Amino acid sequence: MKFEIRTSNAQVFTKRELKGFTLIELLISMTITLVIVGLLMGMTKMAVGAWQVTHAKTKSSRLAQEVFDSVGKDLEGMVIRTGNDYEWVLVKDSGNSGDDLGQGANKEMVNPLEVSFFSAVTDRYNGQINTASDLGGDISMVRYRLIHQDVITGINGSDAKPVFALYRQRIDPKEVFDDLLAQADLDGIKPSADIVLPENYLAENIFDFTLSFNFEFTRTSDGVKLYRRVVIQSNGVENELSIKGDKVLVNGAELTVQDASSPRLASADVSILVLSDKGMRALKNKPISSDSDFSKFLKQNGHHYTKSVIVPQP
Numbered sequence: 001m002k003f004e005i006r007t008s009n010a011q012v013f014t015k016r017e018l019k020g021f022t023l024i025e026l027l028i029s030m031t032i033t034l035v036i037v038g039l040l041m042g043m044t045k046m047a048v049g050a051w052q053v054t055h056a057k058t059k060s061s062r063l064a065q066e067v068f069d070s071v072g073k074d075l076e077g078m079v080i081r082t083g084n085d086y087e088w089v090l091v092k093d094s095g096n097s098g099d100d101l102g103q104g105a106n107k108e109m110v111n112p113l114e115v116s117f118f119s120a121v122t123d124r125y126n127g128q129i130n131t132a133s134d135l136g137g138d139i140s141m142v143r144y145r146l147i148h149q150d151v152i153t154g155i156n157g158s159d160a161k162p163v164f165a166l167y168r169q170r171i172d173p174k175e176v177f178d179d180l181l182a183q184a185d186l187d188g189i190k191p192s193a194d195i196v197l198p199e200n201y202l203a204e205n206i207f208d209f210t211l212s213f214n215f216e217f218t219r220t221s222d223g224v225k226l227y228r229r230v231v232i233q234s235n236g237v238e239n240e241l242s243i244k245g246d247k248v249l250v251n252g253a254e255l256t257v258q259d260a261s262s263p264r265l266a267s268a269d270v271s272i273l274v275l276s277d278k279g280m281r282a283l284k285n286k287p288i289s290s291d292s293d294f295s296k297f298l299k300q301n302g303h304h305y306t307k308s309v310i311v312p313q314p
Contacts, residue, residue: 056276057303063203063274064305070168070202071270074142075309077120080265082246082314089117089243089265090186091211093234094145099162102148106288109164111208111234114195115144116186124172137173141180144168144202145195146209152198163280166206166272169195184244205280207302208273213241215248217260226257227266264314271306273298 021029080088094114102108121140125133145167150160171180171190183189194200210233217226230250232241238250246262248255255263275283279301288294 056278060205060274060276060303061305063205064272064303066203067166067206067209067272068270068305068307071144072307072309074117074119074121074168075268075270075311077122078265078311079118079120079139080243080312080314082262084182084245085184085247086182087184087186087242087244089241091115091232091241092187093239094147094192096147100147100149102164103284104288106290106294107283109146109148109207111210112146113144113209113211113232113234114192115211116141118142118176118181121170123170135172135174137177139173139176139181141171141176142168143171143190143195144209145192146206147196149196151201151204163204164207164275165196165204166202166209167196167200168202169197169200205275205277206272207275207298208271210271212269212271213265214267214269215255215263216266217257217263219257219260221259226260228255228257228263230255265311267308267310269306269308271304273302273304275302 078089092114094112096112101112118139119142120138121142124138124140125131125135128134146164147167148164149162151163151165153160180186180189210231212229212231215228215230217228218224219226230238230241230248232238240249240251242249243265248263248265257263275298279297282301283297286297288297
């Protein structure tokens with residue numbers, strides 16, 4: 001259809017015929033739109049992925065900080081008295097087995113330690129110091145244990161949702177003075193099951209909890225300081241440590257350095273491996289057939305943290 005416009009001078013202007021988009025033009029516009037949508041989806045996916053990674057790292061860092069705050073304060077208040085044969089520190093295999101270690105033979109934690117030591121903790125009597133709840137004394141015992149169980153019910157039933165959880169038990173000074181101080185052997189003096197009661201829960205997604213102790217010796221011939229580091233691991237060469245007065249026993253054998261004084265505990269290193277929530281979900285569903293596959297999985301889904309603590313001089 002054509003339109004004609006006449007002016008007073010009888011000039012005629014003819015407009016072009018009106019028409020729609022051609023098929024080629026529609027295909028080009030659709031292609032451009034799809035490319036733009038694809039780019040936007042890709043950018044959104046990248047942004048969401050980056051947020052998830054950042055969120056996982058932030059949560060893991062927060063969990064690690066909670067553990068370090070607790071363990072660090074306890075170690076900073078550690079109490080060891082020399083000149084006796086009493087046991088002050090005991091680190092040993094917790095005796096976990098079966099589901100307590102994880103989901104199947106290839107998904108189990110490899111360092112299930114139980115840690116017990118005396119400390120002047122600030123939260124004794126739930127922090128109700130100098131009140132009617134304060135029964136006196138300032139030396140508590142703290143015990144740590146890592147276990148794979150439901151943090152709510154404290155059991156592994158059919159409806160349980162177990163996670164790798166670290167527990168901390170505080171035993172107040174009155175009970176410590178009556179039952180635990182001046183004991184030659186702390187092993188078995190209190191039930192290990194008491195540590196993992198729901199009220200003692202500290203943090204979840206903690207797959208590995210390792211303590212390393214750094215001992216200082218003084219060489220008698222020239223006074224030079226010598227150091228020995230002991231890393232306690234259930235499946236390692238050094239899997240049990242006990243401090244009894246002036247003696248340090250590693251796997252039952254006394255720790256000594258030739259021509260040197262008795263060892264003094266100088267510091268301790270706390271090392272933990274925190275699994276992300278994504279890793280915990282994948283661990284329940286992903287088949288893992290070998291230890292090497294599991295190590296790769298932990299590297300991809302875990303975050304490792306370490307803290308050094310200077311302990312009081314005995």
